[in-house]
Amino acid sequence: MRWACIVFPHFAVDGVLRQRHPSARPLALLTGPAHKRTVHAVNDEAAARGLKPGQSVQAAQALASDAEWVEFDAAAVARDRELLAAWAYAFSSHVSLVFDDAVVLEVGQSLGLFGPWPVFERRLRQELTDLGFRHRLVAAPNAWAARTLANVHDGVAVDAPHLATALGRVPVEAAGFDANVAHAFARMGLKRLAQVAALPRDAVARRFPPDVLAWVDALRGRVVPLPLYQPPVVFDRRMEFDHEIELSSGLVFPLRRLVRDLAAFVRARDGGVQRFRLVFEHDRHAPTHLDVGLLAPERDAVRLLDVARHRLERIEVNGPVRAVRLVADDLPPFVPPSGDLFEPHAPGALTFDQLRERLRARLGDAQVHGLATDFDHRPERAWRPGRERNEPLAALAEARPGWLLEQPVPLRARVHVLVGPERVESGWWDGDDVRRDYYIVEADDGQVMWVYAAPGERGPFMLHGYFA
Amino acid sequence: MGAVVALDRLLADRTVWRGNAPPRTEAPAQPTGFPALDAVLPFGGWPPASLSEVLTACDGVGELALLWPTLARLTAARRPVVVVGPPYLPYAPAWHLAGVALDHVAVVRADERGALWAAEQCLRSSACGAVLCWPARATDQALRRLQVASETGQALGIAFRPERVADNPSPAALRLRVQGNPRRVQVLKCRGANPPAHSIPLPPFALS
Incomplete structure (x- = not known):
């Protein structure tokens, strides 16, 4: 096991800045009740002017009257954390948000796919920079060690034999202990983590809260179950247009973007999609709903788009379209169709399920059905249009x-x-x-x-x- | 004389039509299940990967009984059969008794245009063993499309049509006329051979 920890030192500010055009204006995030507003976070320009977190808003305004003031939005931060976890999930199935300001992911098993660590690290950094998040990145044999080393290092990869040395040099105040505990260690004359680790266990257990010992053990590599990130189970994405779209042909492009996103989403979960809903929003009419159901879970973008387009052709949209939303909450596991390796397959050939899907999309769900017998003497009821189970007919x-x-x-x-x-x-x-x-x-x-x-x-x- | 072509090859490729040519046996045979009928057909049954026509004066003279042995054989081999735009309800108990594995039968209901589209899709998809359709007023062009789709998808296409179109030319590889009283089948056209002069009697319905 090898874990990478990515710490985001300016997470809230970066989350705001990445949605804005670059500018040299000081910017500060404010928080707190109306009568006691304080600065939550600042950008580099504001920090250069002397603004810092925890300041009262009056003091901050006196230092930088031309600054931009933005309300701190905890929900947006939570969304960004989800985004980064989903991003990291593309590299590893073991991703955790257990630390408040960091993402940890297991990279040892991903090295085979993404190359040796220096290449992999460069790629992670490049993508994070593209996303607009400043970061520090450290790799270590366990998640806690990686998190702790990330407090003092950036771009370091520590192997198991060197872990004890590297951790031992970490200052006590940067070792991830509670502030009171770190202060107590400092007053005991302990400057480095190595000195803390050398203390007798029973003495530490007697004098400090139990999580201190647990933290030290975790740093040394005791296996602690980590709450892992699970990708969301619902896909919900919306595209709004600058102008109204009047022709259904104009909807094909946004539809393709949404369906591709959906396909990428279900593929990342190694699942499929069986049912999804398209909502077309209009300025002056009630939204148009279009439910798309499939016979079997599917995750191929081309086929999903094929079905969605055929369905779209059959319905009447209430008016010019302002926005499209795609919601998928039925995401069953995907079972790829088993094929014979040696079976000759003509190009463009479909499986029978795909064929039925195409017929249903064009003609209507009820127009394509199977045949089955049923136990009833009445001739009208001695058959069913189902295909699920076919009971042997009584002679x-x-x-x-x-x-x-x-x-x-x-x-x-x-x-x-x-x-x-x-x-x-x-x-x-x-x-x-x-x-x-x-x-x-x-x-x-x-x-x-x-x-x-x-x-x-x-x-x-x-x-x-x-x-x- | 650069363009000398071996006579054998010409004949083997069937680019030259010969009366009573021996059947080519590359594609798997599609026996009809009626030995007397198979014996007179050049491929020993339905022409594989082609469109065949079954002409009847009215419904209910044995056109399904002619197909059932074939459908039973295909569905037993897990090859799906699609019934596109049937004139009546395919009645599951009777189809089941005829040996057709209903798990592999799909029924498509559509108007005439939709049915032609659906039949072509099914034939072309390579997913079906046989496709049954009823193109009553289909044009020559539409039938040709079905014939090409059968070849593309290597599927058996069966078109049920009224008897009155018997005199019109058709791209189908095989044309059969089913008549009642007494029940018999007459070969009107079969690609690769001369149609036999006499009609072939069919067994009576099993009514009890």
């Missing part, structure tokens, strides 16, 4: 026609009876009872039909099916 003594008329019609042709009658009497318990005498009759031209009459009578006949 039918009587012949049944290959074609059934969904609505029986009066029989007009001249016929003679071949077989019959067969009494069908059933369904009195559900109010849809049937009492009929069925006959198999043949017309002069050889057509064989399935007809019925009222019980005990031989006509007039109703035509219910064809033997074909």
Whole structure:
């Protein structure tokens, strides 16, 4: 195991600055109630003018009257933490936000994929800089050691044999202890972590809170379960346009962006998407909802877009579109279709499920169905359009026609009876009872039909099916 | 004389049509399940990866019974069968009794245009063993599309059409006419051979 710790020393400010054009104006984040506003964080220009966290807003304004004042937004910080965790999740499945101002990720198992550590480190730094976050980056054999070393180092990678030496040199006040504890150690004359580690355990346990010893143990590599980051289970993304989109062809581009994001999202979770909803927002009308359901979990962007576009063609959007939102909360595990390695496959060939998906998207969900038999004597109910389970039919003594008329019609042709009658009497318990005498009759031209009459009578006949 | 082509190859490629040519046996055969009919057809059954037409004067003279052995064989081999735009409800108990594995049957309901589109998609997809469709008023061009789609997707395309189109030319590789009273099937056209002069009797319906 090898852990990287990324500390963000200016997290809140960077979160604000990355959304703005670069400028040389001092900027300060303010927090606290209205009567006691204080500075929460400052940018470099403001720090150069003497502003620092904890100052009262009056003092800060006296130092830099031209500064920009921004309200500190804890929710935005939390969102940024999620963003960075999701970003780190692309490199490692072991990502934790257990430390307040840092992200730790296990990198030992990712080295095979992302190259040796110097290459990997450069890539991490480059992407973080692109995202707009200043950072310090340290690698160590365990997450706590990495976090502690990141307090005093940047760009250091420590191996297990050198860990004790490196940790031992860390000043006590930077070792991650509570301020009171660090102060107490300092007054005991302990300057470095090595001296703390050399103290007898029972003495430390008696004189300090238990988390001090736990912290030291964790630094030395005792395995402590780490709460790992889990990517969110819901995909919800919205795109707003500067102008209204009037033509459905104009929606294809934003749709493609959203569906690609969705595909990347489910792929990162190693899942698929079975159902998602598109919401088209309008300025003057109620939003249009479009539910897209698939037969099986899918995660291929091209296929998802194919289905979404066919669905979009079939609906009428309420008006010009101002924004599109894509919400997916049904994200089941993805089971890739198993294929035969040696099976010849024509280019452009589809699996049967993909084919049914395409037909459903164009013709409608109910227009494509399977066939199954059901236990019921009433002919209309002896079949189901399902495909889920196909019970073996109880041995039918009587012949049944290959074609059934969904609505029986009066029989007009001249016929003679071949077989019959067969009494069908059933369904009195559900109010849809049937009492009929069925006959198999043949017309002069050889057509064989399935007809019925009222019980005990031989006509007039109703035509219910064809033997074909 | 640079363009000398071996006669054998010309004949083997079937670019030259010969009456009573021996059938080419590369593609797997698609027997109809009726030995008397298979015996007169040049491929020993349905022409593989092609469109075939079944013409009837009216519904219910045995057009399904002609197909059921084929459908049973395909679905038993887990090859899906799609029924596109049937005129009536395919009645599951009878299809089941005929040996068709219903798990591998899908029914598509659509209007005439939608059905043509769906049939072409199914044939082209290479996912289907057979596609049944009812293009009653289809143009020659539409049938040609279905024929090409059958070749592309290596699927068996079956088009059920009314008897009155028998005199119109058709791109289908095989055209059969099913007649009742007595029940028999007549080969109107089969690519690769002369159609036999006599019609082939079909077994009567199993009615009890």
